[in-house]
Amino acid sequence: GAVVSQHPSWVICKSGTSVKIECRSLDFQATTMFWYRQFPKQSLMLMATSNEGSKATYEQGVEKDKFLINHASLTLSTLTVTSAHPEDSSFYICSARGGERANTEAFFGQGTRLTVV
Amino acid sequence: DAKTTQPTSMDCAEGRAANLPCNHSTISGNEYVYWYRQIHSQGPQYIIHGLKNNETNEMASLIITEDRKSSTLILPHATLRDTAVYYCIVRVGSLGLTFGKGTHLIIQP
Numbered sequence: 001g002a003v004v005s006q007h008p009s010w011v012i013c014k015s016g017t018s019v020k021i022e023c024r025s026l027d028f029q030a031t032t033m034f035w036y037r038q039f040p041k042q043s044l045m046l047m048a049t050s051n052e053g054s055k056a057t058y059e060q061g062v063e064k065d066k067f068l069i070n071h072a073s074l075t076l077s078t079l080t081v082t083s084a085h086p087e088d089s090s091f092y093i094c095s096a097r098g099g100e101r102a103n104t105e106a107f108f109g110q111g112t113r114l115t116v117v
Numbered sequence: 118d119a120k121t122t123q124p125t126s127m128d129c130a131e132g133r134a135a136n137l138p139c140n141h142s143t144i145s146g147n148e149y150v151y152w153y154r155q156i157h158s159q160g161p162q163y164i165i166h167g168l169k170n171n172e173t174n175e176m177a178s179l180i181i182t183e184d185r186k187s188s189t190l191i192l193p194h195a196t197l198r199d200t201a202v203y204y205c206i207v208r209v210g211s212l213g214l215t216f217g218k219g220t221h222l223i224i225q226p
Contacts, residue, residue: 108160
């Protein structure tokens with residue numbers, strides 16, 4: 001399958017600081033990228049959907065000013081957690097799909113574990 | 118997206134076929150059935166997807182009933198590395214995936 005790479009794999013930051021997570025599609029052009037969050041022992045929850053060159057669409061309950069998403073190119077999307085707090089500690093995962101056909105599968109990055117202390 | 122129902126957990130002996138069921142009785146005509154799996158602390162891995170016909174790839178087979186209300190993922194020769202949480206998801210278009218609780222498949226040596 002296609003390769004999606006996330007960086008960093010893990011990060012520890014102080015409360016009140018901002019953290020940027022990168023998501024790259026390495027061997028295809030990602031027209032749509034998705035960001036998910038997963039708390040321990042829970043399933044993945046979709047946070048937002050972004051299409052290259054346009055503003056992200058956020059799921060209900062996700063603060064767009066806290067979780068800034070940029071999808072400036074067809075191979076890169078970034079998620080910035082602004083003014084992070086301990087409750088933002090979670091496993092953040094991106095996925096990307098490269099086609100417009102209804103049945104195009106999405107591929108996932110390896111995830112970024114964020115710990116806010 | 119249509120909701121899916123999967124068993125919480127299943128065991129399978131190494132080397133045997135693992136058959137994972139999924140009910141999606143409210144699936145609509147344009148929704149595809151997708152299967153992903155997640156090994157602990159990793160991102161989900163795409164396995165297979167289908168609309169109406171049965172599908173097979175190098176990882177698994179997907180059997181969809183004629184009325185499309187249920188499906189079965191088959192791992193033909195399970196190995197210990199197949200231990201993971203398996204998610205059955207039905208989806209239309211370019212929407213993000215809605216993950217349920219999935220099935221925790223444990224392959225026993």
